[in-house]
Amino acid sequence: MWHKCTQKLQKWLMPDARSFKCLGISILFHSVLALSWTLFMVPAQGTPDVELLDVGFVAGSTPGQASDEQLLEEEDTPQDFSQLSDKLAQELTESVATDDSEVQNYLVEQKQQVAAKKQRMAQFKNQQNTIKGRLAERSKYGTLAPRTFYGIRVFERRMVFVLDISGSMDLGEARIQLQNAYHALNAAESFNIIAYHDAVFAWKSELMPATAANKQDADAWILRLPGGGATDIFGAMQTAFTKAWSGDKAETMYIVTDGLPTAGAVQNPVQILTAVRQWNADKNIMLHTIGIGPQQDKSFLESLAGQNRGRYFVR
Numbered sequence: 001m002w003h004k005c006t007q008k009l010q011k012w013l014m015p016d017a018r019s020f021k022c023l024g025i026s027i028l029f030h031s032v033l034a035l036s037w038t039l040f041m042v043p044a045q046g047t048p049d050v051e052l053l054d055v056g057f058v059a060g061s062t063p064g065q066a067s068d069e070q071l072l073e074e075e076d077t078p079q080d081f082s083q084l085s086d087k088l089a090q091e092l093t094e095s096v097a098t099d100d101s102e103v104q105n106y107l108v109e110q111k112q113q114v115a116a117k118k119q120r121m122a123q124f125k126n127q128q129n130t131i132k133g134r135l136a137e138r139s140k141y142g143t144l145a146p147r148t149f150y151g152i153r154v155f156e157r158r159m160v161f162v163l164d165i166s167g168s169m170d171l172g173e174a175r176i177q178l179q180n181a182y183h184a185l186n187a188a189e190s191f192n193i194i195a196y197h198d199a200v201f202a203w204k205s206e207l208m209p210a211t212a213a214n215k216q217d218a219d220a221w222i223l224r225l226p227g228g229g230a231t232d233i234f235g236a237m238q239t240a241f242t243k244a245w246s247g248d249k250a251e252t253m254y255i256v257t258d259g260l261p262t263a264g265a266v267q268n269p270v271q272i273l274t275a276v277r278q279w280n281a282d283k284n285i286m287l288h289t290i291g292i293g294p295q296q297d298k299s300f301l302e303s304l305a306g307q308n309r310g311r312y313f314v315r
Contacts, residue, residue: 147184149254150177150290150315156252157189158207162240164231164257166197168295171227174256181254182218185210190248193218196236197229198263206247232264233257234272241279250285255304258292269300277307286310 147154149161161178165171182191189210193203203221208214237255244250261267266275280287287308289301292315305312 147181149181150256150313152254152288152290152313154181154184154254156286158191158248158250159252159254160192160194160207160240160244160250162194162196162236162253162255164197164236164259164292165195165225165227165229166231166257166259167228169227169258169292171225175222178222179219182210183215185215187211191218192243192250193222194236194240194243195222195225196232196239197227198232199229200232200235200239201225202239202243204243206243207250208247230263231257231259231261233261234264234266234275237272237276238279241276241283241285244285245283249283252286252288252310254288254290255301256290256292257296257301259295260297260300269297269303273300273303273307276304280308284309288313290315 190207192207195201287310289305290313302312
């Protein structure tokens with residue numbers, strides 16, 4: 001019995017390969033555990049970071065209260081907001097006082113802006129007075145009804161129609177547009193008609209009242225106009241200004257053409273513009289130009305209208 005027990009004890013205590021393997025694993029595990037404990041639990045050693053702030057208190061001082069050395073270093077620094085504001089205000093005042101050139105430039109610019117604004121207001125007031133004067137003049141004829149000539153609204157009371165009847169013009173359409181315009185006038189208003197190709201034709205020697213009889217006479221006259229020929233714009237304008245202040249004084253001229261000046265004593269557009277400015281210097285008649293078709297001289301017609309307070313229309 002004892003012998004059997006001794007054999008079993010010897011067999012259990014005798015190490016084999018499996019026992020050595022378990023022992024190695026146990027030693028490795030405990031070594032790793034001990035190393036981890038050492039790294040995480042033992043305080044780190046080294047030099048302090050230069051960027052870290054020292055929050056320690058000076059001996060004898062209390063939190064929120066600076067040391068005597070700090071107070072001496074900061075005695076020239078404002079200690080509250082009011083002192084800081086006063087100092088900034090003083091600095092700004094001194095900078096403005098010393099930078100005198102910038103201040104002067106600013107004041108000059110402000111004066112120029114104020115003067116320009118006053119000038120614009122004066123011009124606007126003059127325009128309003130002019131409009132009021134014209135409305136007062138027209139009010140004696142009653143309510144003004146809009147009329148059109150080649151689609152342009154006609155508000156004037158005294159006008160001259162200067163119509164191109166050269167070979168390139170659609171004379172039938174020109175007659176219709178012209179009749180629609182003067183037939184819308186009333187007897188208290190007046191008009192005249194100047195037609196031109198390489199010759200110039202005047203309906204009347206002066207502006208005529210837009211009575212029914214005069215409208216019928218104008219209808220018959222424009223039906224007899226001989227179409228064709230070249231374009232004498234200079235002669236047409238010269239005749240128009242001659243008739244414009246005979247009898248009633250014309251307010252406006254409507255000049256219709258589809259081409260360049262190709263006939264007459266003067267055919268250079270620049271010279272024609274100069275002559276018109278001279279003729280209109282004392283009359284101050286508003287000139288509207290109407291260009292028909294692709295052959296019109298846009299630059300000339302635009303300048304003719306613009307230099308005489310009118311507008312240029314493309315048709």
